[in-house]
Amino acid sequence: MQRPPAAAEEESPPPAPGWSGVRRWGLALVLAVGFGGYFLLDLDRVVSVEALARNRDGLEAWVDANPLLSRAVYAGLYFLAIAFSLPVGVLLTVAGAWCSA
DSSP states (O other): OOOOOOGGGSOOOOOOTTHHHHHHHHHHHHHHHHHHHHHHTTHHHHSSHHHHHHTHHHHHHHHHHOHHHHHHHHHHHHHHHHHTTOTTHHHHHHHHHHHHO
16 A cells, blocks of 8 residues: 655755754854863862852842842853853852852
């Protein structure tokens, strides 16, 4: 028994020239730039337990004054740190629990 050809089974047109490389390597490039930028800008020195302890009073005051904004900023920073696989996930997790208490 033969099936009639369906419109959904038709082949889609090939992608535009030059776009296959962007699709393939675009995300990898963004991740590499984010991860490399973290170390090139010395953010591994700035984002530390010592820096968190030094700025604790100021952070507490800012969180108390801006409860919704502080949680939104924290969520955004946490998302970026995890998306770029930065080695600050544990520090941000502890800081989030400390700031929301």
